[in-house]
Amino acid sequence: MSVEPRFLQIHALTPYAAALLNRDDVGRAKRLPFGGAERTRVSSQCLKRHWRRAVDEWSFDQLGVPLAVRSRITFRKEIAEPLVAEGLPVDLVVTVVAALQAKLLGESAKAEKERSQKKGKQGEDSASDPLERLDTNQVIVLGRPEIEFIKNAARDLARDSAAVKDATKAAETYIKDNRANLEALSKASGLDGALFGRMVTSDYLARGDAAVHVAHAFTVHGEEAEPDYFTAVDDLRQSAGEMGSGLIATSELTSGLFYVYVVVDVPLLVSNLEGCDARGWRDADRDLASRVVEHLVHLIASVSPGAKLGSTAPYGYAELMMIEAGARQPRSLANAFLRPVPTRGDLRANAFRGFGEHLAGFDRMYGRRELRRFASMVDPGALPADPAEGLDALAAWAAGLVRDGGAAA
Amino acid sequence: MTGPAVDALVLLLDAPLMAFGVPVVDQHGVTGRFPGVAQMAGLLGNALGWRHADTASLQRLQERLRLAAVVLRDGTPMRDFQTVDLSQPHLVGTGWTTRGRRQDRGGGEATSGTHIRYRWYRTGEAIMVAFRLDPPEERPTLTDLETALDEPFRPLFIGRKACLPAAPLLVRHCRAASLADALALGVADRQAAMRQAGVHSLEAPEFADAEWPEGEPGFPLAAGDFDRGIVYDRRDWRNQLHGGERRVRRGRIRLKEPQP
Numbered sequence: 001m002s003v004e005p006r007f008l009q010i011h012a013l014t015p016y017a018a019a020l021l022n023r024d025d026v027g028r029a030k031r032l033p034f035g036g037a038e039r040t041r042v043s044s045q046c047l048k049r050h051w052r053r054a055v056d057e058w059s060f061d062q063l064g065v066p067l068a069v070r071s072r073i074t075f076r077k078e079i080a081e082p083l084v085a086e087g088l089p090v091d092l093v094v095t096v097v098a099a100l101q102a103k104l105l106g107e108s109a110k111a112e113k114e115r116s117q118k119k120g121k122q123g124e125d126s127a128s129d130p131l132e133r134l135d136t137n138q139v140i141v142l143g144r145p146e147i148e149f150i151k152n153a154a155r156d157l158a159r160d161s162a163a164v165k166d167a168t169k170a171a172e173t174y175i176k177d178n179r180a181n182l183e184a185l186s187k188a189s190g191l192d193g194a195l196f197g198r199m200v201t202s203d204y205l206a207r208g209d210a211a212v213h214v215a216h217a218f219t220v221h222g223e224e225a226e227p228d229y230f231t232a233v234d235d236l237r238q239s240a241g242e243m244g245s246g247l248i249a250t251s252e253l254t255s256g257l258f259y260v261y262v263v264v265d266v267p268l269l270v271s272n273l274e275g276c277d278a279r280g281w282r283d284a285d286r287d288l289a290s291r292v293v294e295h296l297v298h299l300i301a302s303v304s305p306g307a308k309l310g311s312t313a314p315y316g317y318a319e320l321m322m323i324e325a326g327a328r329q330p331r332s333l334a335n336a337f338l339r340p341v342p343t344r345g346d347l348r349a350n351a352f353r354g355f356g357e358h359l360a361g362f363d364r365m366y367g368r369r370e371l372r373r374f375a376s377m378v379d380p381g382a383l384p385a386d387p388a389e390g391l392d393a394l395a396a397w398a399a400g401l402v403r404d405g406g407a408a409a
Numbered sequence: 410m411t412g413p414a415v416d417a418l419v420l421l422l423d424a425p426l427m428a429f430g431v432p433v434v435d436q437h438g439v440t441g442r443f444p445g446v447a448q449m450a451g452l453l454g455n456a457l458g459w460r461h462a463d464t465a466s467l468q469r470l471q472e473r474l475r476l477a478a479v480v481l482r483d484g485t486p487m488r489d490f491q492t493v494d495l496s497q498p499h500l501v502g503t504g505w506t507t508r509g510r511r512q513d514r515g516g517g518e519a520t521s522g523t524h525i526r527y528r529w530y531r532t533g534e535a536i537m538v539a540f541r542l543d544p545p546e547e548r549p550t551l552t553d554l555e556t557a558l559d560e561p562f563r564p565l566f567i568g569r570k571a572c573l574p575a576a577p578l579l580v581r582h583c584r585a586a587s588l589a590d591a592l593a594l595g596v597a598d599r600q601a602a603m604r605q606a607g608v609h610s611l612e613a614p615e616f617a618d619a620e621w622p623e624g625e626p627g628f629p630l631a632a633g634d635f636d637r638g639i640v641y642d643r644r645d646w647r648n649q650l651h652g653g654e655r656r657v658r659r660g661r662i663r664l665k666e667p668q669p
Contacts (some may be wrong), residue, residue: 007564024490025525033485034425034533044571045491149507180511188503197570203506204461204649213564215573216426216489261573263564278562279458329456330564334425334575338533358608365606366577 003371005325005401008264008293011333012300012318013220013351017255019314021305022046029225029254035338037222040254042305044214047260048196050306051299058298060191063291074142075101076134078275079151083158084131092158092167094130099171100150104186105140142189143208147275149185153178194272195292211269212262212296213330217305219256220337220351228253253312257341257351260318261332262300264293266402282405294399297323301391319377320352322385323398325406326370333358348378356383373397415541417588418551419580419595420558423535426487428528428568432641432651438528440486440568443478443620444538445642446471446655448568453554458562464646471643473547476540477588477621477628479662481596481613484534491526530572537580537599539591555582587627592619593664616661623656635660 022030022042032041052060075097083093101107142150157174161167175182188198188208197210227250238244267281269289276284301321306314336358341351363384372385375394388394422444429441430448450471459466495501495514504512542551549557558565558579566572580599585591596613620638621628629635635658643653 030489031487032425032532033487036533043489043491145507146505149505152507178509181505181509184503184511185505188499188505190499192499198503203508203512205507206505207461209563210570213566213570213573215571218425263573265564268563327560329558329561329577329579330573331577332424332573332575335423338575361606361608365602365608 003325003369003406004327005371005406006266006327007325007330008266008398008401009324009326009330009332009370010260010262010264010297010300010398011320011322011324011355012260013257013320013348013355014217014260014301014316014318015255015257015348016304016306016314016316018253019306019312020252020254020308021314023307028252029223031223032216032218034218034334035340037340039218039221039340040223040225040256040258041219042217042258044216046305047214047217048212050303051296052192052196054299054303056302058295058302060195060292060295060299063191063288063295073135074140074147074275075136075150076131078142078147079154080131080134082151083155086155088155088158090130091164092161093154094133095164095167096154096157096161096171097150098133099168099175100154100182101134101136103175103182104150104189105136106186140186140189141191141194141273142275143194143272144275144277145206145208146185146189149206191273191292194269195296208272209268211265211272213265215261215332215334217258217260218334218337219254220259220354221257221341221343221347223254224256224343225252225254227251251308257319257347259334259337260300261334262296263330264296266293269293270402286403286405290399290403293402294395297321297395297398298391301395318391319348320355320374320380321376321391321394322372322374322383323394324370324372324385325398325401328369333362349381352376352378352380352383356381360384371401414584414586415588415591416545416551416582416584417539417541417591418554418558418582419591419598420538420540420578421481421535421576421580421595421599422538422567422574422578423482423576424567424572424574426530426532426569426572427484427534427536428530428572430568430642436524436526438526440529440531441640441642442531443536443640444476444567445640446474446476447642447644447646447651449474449476449538449540450644450646452565452567453549453557455563456554456557456561456565457549458557467644467646469547470542470549471646473542473544474540475543475588475622475625476538477592477619477625478536478538479592479596479617479619479664480534481537481617482533482535483618484531487530487532489528489530491528492523493526494523496521528569530569537592537595539588539595541588541591551582555579588621588625589619589627589662592662596664613664616663618659619662620657620659623658628658628662629660 030041032039080093080097157170193208195212198208229250232247234244234246267278270281271278273288274284301318304315336355373388374385375388375391429444431441454467580595638657639654645652
């Protein structure tokens with residue numbers, strides 16, 4: 001089956017027992033009325049916050065190295081080359097883009113000069129290519145709105161200059177006049193915005209759309225909650241002969257098997273990370289995007305959205321995870337659980353079976369056009385998907401689809 | 410059924426959480442009862458791959474939309490409590506704009522502390538939507554939209570990004586006597602397909618709550634059979650503001666077997 005993996009749909013079923021993962025304003029667990037039964041819910045904001053702040057081998061911080069390798073030609077390829085192709089003189093373009101680049105990377109004028117001189121000494125080839133001055137090893141993630149903005153500014157500056165001297169002067173003046181905005185742009189660029197979006201209310205041209213869509217997670221069965229009565233005992237008072245009560249309170253504890261659903265918009269993710277147009281995602285470097293996807297799959301499987309860490313140890317790993325890749329409109333499999341899964345008998349087996357049956361019904365009704373793989377701790381029954389050998393293999397498979405743009409699919 | 414035949418697309422909005430955007434004035438992000446024309450234009454534009462900057466196209470599509478909707482599975486309103494810590498590093502001093510000036514949140518409490526938002530949703534609901542385009546021949550046509558909905562440019566969502574659909578939105582492209590008949594056709598179609606696939610069926614009631622544009626043929630005409638309403642569901646896309654009202658009628662319609 002030849003499939004363009006434009007959308008990755010990630011489904012997970014993850015259990016948590018005796019936890020209070022996500023609370024509302026009165027301290028109760030967040031809930032969702034669904035299919036006639038109240039469910040325990042974890043909001044998408046809560047899930048995203050924990051994934052982006054996770055500290056482990058798969059956290060997004062660990063992506064620093066490929067980031068640096070990848071971002072070195074962004075300014076050259078996405079800004080300078082298109083401007084030269086428009087007919088603007090190379091020397092003027094390089095002058096203004098280098099100045100803007102230095103500002104956005106927080107580079108001093110001296111460092112930029114040293115870098116460009118070094119590039120000039122690297123031999124005949126690089127000396128004959130003035131655009132190479134723009135290659136940098138610094139880390140920067142600029143999305144399409146940022147690239148368009150910088151390109152427009154550079155175009156205006158280069159067009160209004162007659163010589164390199166004028167361009168240098170014009171760029172200096174521009175940077176001085178727009179210092180706050182350029183610093184904000186530099187600060188706003190990054191992995192976080194690329195994945196989860198960035199909002200500027202007054203300017204839709206500067207808005208960065210999220211490439212990762214996250215549904216609220218909810219229990220596949222009716223809520224299972226218990227008010228937990230607790231007291232805090234004052235040991236000092238007790239030893240003084242009093243009863244020692246310091247506090248009496250209740251908090252809520254819930255247990256559940258949660259359905260988690262995430263969609264990755266692969267062309268937009270590549271665009272947000274590489275600054276290319278989303279339509280041209282298959283022509284861009286997709287290495288970082290594929291690494292991001294691999295990390296995200298691991299984070300979804302293993303990071304707890306939990307609060308009350310000390311008193312409930314709310315750590316759970318996904319027990320079933322399935323990823324679909326395709327170009328068809330993504331849809332969650334939430335309705336597998338519209339009828340609450342019976343808690344009698346083996347809840348997990350009931351849920352996995354219901355999930356597989358719903359997917360099989362979907363295939364009968366709409367046909368199957370996605371590539372699918374899953375990893376599961378137990379036999380999930382008749383799930384219409386191919387097994388992967390564990391989570392590592394599943395995540396690597398998804399990353400591979402992004403890396404080769406589906407060519408090997 | 411008399412009256413001119415219409416070319417219509419029928420969509421099913423079915424998700425655990427949905428929001429139907431209406432004007433929001435404070436920290437309460439309320440939701441409407443039915444999807445509005447701006448929301449549908451945005452959703453369709455998203456499917457086509459339009460960008461925020463394509464305001465003229467979005468505006469034009471919004472003007473052309475004639476939209477009717479019926480509740481197939483009644484849901485429950487839900488209020489989600491949300492907080493945001495505005496002093497987080499990625500939220501301070503990062504508001505660059507294409508105007509060259511940084512947009513800040515002003516001073517005082519707007520830049521620090523925890524802000525509270527209440528976001529309202531409809532939960533566990535399924536709504537069927539039928540729309541036509543006026544005039545029909547202009548691009549994008551219903552056929553363009555049909556293709557785009559099947560394999561959209563971006564993942565589609567119903568009101569907010571967390572509101573991911575639990576079923577394909579596109580039900581069918583049909584020619585019917587009216588939008589009311591298109592809705593009934595869509596319901597019958599979807600139910601037959603679900604029965605055939607052996608999938609737990611959406612139980613469509615014989616009578617259901619609906620909203621349709623004032624003057625749209627095919628819907629109840631007797632004065633006692635509907636309420637008049639005004640919805641504020643238009644958007645001035647260029648200026649990014651809600652603005653403009655639309656006259657609608659609301660009532661219960663019979664999802665009868667439609668005329669062929």
